[in-house]
Amino acid sequence: MTHNIPDNRDISCYHVTKHSWRGKYKRIFSIGTHGISTYEPSTLGLTNAWSYDQVVSLTLSKSSNTSDKSQQSISNSSPIAEFxxxxxxxxxxxxxxRFSSEYRSDIITDALRFQTLFYHHQQATSQPKVxxxxKIHWSSQRLPVLLRIQSHCIDQIDATTNRYLCSYEYKDIEQLIPLTSEGDTTVRGFLIQDKHYSRLxxxxxxxxxxxxxxxIDSAHTNIGVQIRLSKKSYTLNDYNQLRFGPTYISDEHLTSFAExxxxxxxxxxxxxxxxxLCLTETCLIERDPATYHICTLKPLNEIFGLVRHKDSLQEFTIEYIRNxxxxxxxxxxxxxxDILLATLLDGVRSAGNNDCCVKTNPTDRGKRFAPFGHLVDDEVEIQHLKFLVQPPSGRLSTPQDSHNPSASQGGVSFNEILKRFNANVPYSGLINAVSSEGMINSSFILKKTKKKHFDTDS
Incomplete structure (x- = not known):
């Protein structure tokens, strides 16, 4: 089905391998606002599209999924991570x-966020377990919540207002830890341990x-990830001490040099x-001004970008690598x-995160062909370098820049190509210099691109 989905906009894209009777070949797999699409990487032309009411499911391939649940599940980086x-x-x-990708769990999770729009959900009568x-709040308050066990995540709902608060996605959970009282082995609750830096x-x-x-069963069956159940239980004292993970409990990580x-x-x-907002040598910490209690803690190496909003003198956004x-x-x-952003950028760079930069517009994840925090494939980087000289001929689901006079009705504007290049290539520079066709003279291409840009402006 190669028709465009009306008003669809790419939300997240991945460079995947398609498996068919013709063999294996690359595709861009897109999860959008109204459906799923695939594109030809060399032209960005649409090859297939399905609105969500045509999608029945995204499931793990049986040929790449072990049947022994006691064993470690197939890794995201496995070459046989098929779906x-x-x-x-x-x-x-x-x-x-059938497709395969090293980011299989991310792809399936992104798609299942729209599962209520899928074809089989229109016929289904069963509801997620609630x-x-x-919830034990950072202020030690206990807030009533509802936990909705979805096929890809745990939704947290405010029990008083029935308002959605957040999700704990299975792909990001390291383990579940039983919560007990001091001197008592009776399980009173549980802790979710984050996979990235062991936050609880x-x-x-x-x-x-x-x-x-x-x-555990839902994560293994639907996403292909293994969530462990800890044999050791924690008490509330353990939780309070290790709430932000064992790495960031010392004064080195909690003492701020700018607030x-x-x-x-x-x-x-x-x-x-x-x-x-407090900046330490390794972390960005939010504290409550009245009590100085820590509300949230984020390692500086998890910051992807800083957005200095051009339509406001005071607003800014911090982007993280979380998908x-x-x-x-x-x-x-x-x-x-501006002083805050300059100080934060200096701290992030000092922590070794050299790909962070300040920009005026939020990063469009739909233009990037890999999750934040991961480098794109070398083919993707080199193809975007070529696009600077020879723009792709395909039509995109992402809306074009209507303010750019060089945007054509059927093609892609040069401004759009620059945005896509910046979304896929690290701020610190090109990583790959070799493609299947041999060495690419990136300096020549960039010089040619500058001349083309000046010619267009004049």
Whole structure:
């Protein structure tokens, strides 16, 4: 199906391998606002598209998934990390396409965020399991929440307002840890340990008997990741001590050398929340100004970019490498914005993160062909370098820049190509210099690109 999906916009794209009777070849696999699309990498031309009401499922390929659940599941970087896209044809029958990617768990997770729009969900009667729990807040308050066990994540819902708060995606969970009281082995709840830097999230609930196995089975069956159940239980004292992981509990990581008053923009609060944004040698910490308690902690090496909003003198956004909509960015307001951003950028660079930069527009994940925090394939980088000289001929689902007079109706504007180049190539420079066709003279291409840009401006 090669028709465009009306009003569809690419949200996340991946460079994958398609498996068919013709052999194996590369495709750009896109999860969009209204459907799933595939593109030809060399032209960015649309090859297939399915609106979500035509998508039946995205599942693991049986040929690449071990049946022994006690063993470590197939790694994301495994060359046989295959998945199956099942869709409805015009003749109202199911058909399939097979793909493989080192980012399989990310792809399936991104797609399953739209699973309520899938074809089989329109026919289904079963609902996700929901349990009542209490979330232990950073202020030590206990907040009533609902935990909805989805096929790809655990949704946290405000039990009072029934408002969605955030998701804990299975691909980002290292293990589940039973929560007990001091001197008592009775399980009172559980902790979710983050895979990236072992941050803990604590919940108190009486419904743990089947909850652990439901999460572990769902993660293995639907996403292909292994979530461990810790044999050792933690107490609340353990949680309070290790809440931000064992790496960042020392004074070296918690003592700040610069602090700024900011107002955080959060969907969890009606009004902007006053915070103290603190910069340490290794971390960016949010503290409560009244109590100086730590609200959140983020390692500086998890920062992807800094956005200095051009339509406001005080607003800025910090982008993170997380491939999770609720954790990928934080927006703030500060009267000291420019000083703050300069100090933060200097701290991030000092921590060894040389690919972070300040820009005026948020990064469009739909233009990037790999998750933040991972380098794109060498083929992708070199192809985007070639696009600077010879723009692709394909039509894109991402809307074109209507303010650029050089944008053509059927092709891609030069401004769009620059945005895609910047989204895929690290700020520190080109990583790959060799393609299947041999050495590419990147200096020659960039000089030619500058001349073309000047010619267009004149």
């Amino acid at each position: 199956i896209l099942t869709f409805r044809t015009k003749s109202k029958k199911n058909d399939t396409m 349990i009542h729990a209490t 999230h604590a919940f108190v609930t009486t419904e743990t008997s089947t909850l652990f196995q439901n999460i 700024f008053i900011v107002y955080k923009h959060s969907s969890r609060h009606v009004d902007h929340v006053r915070r103290l 999770n909509p609720t954790r990928s960015k934080c927006k703030y307001t500060s009267t000291e914005r």
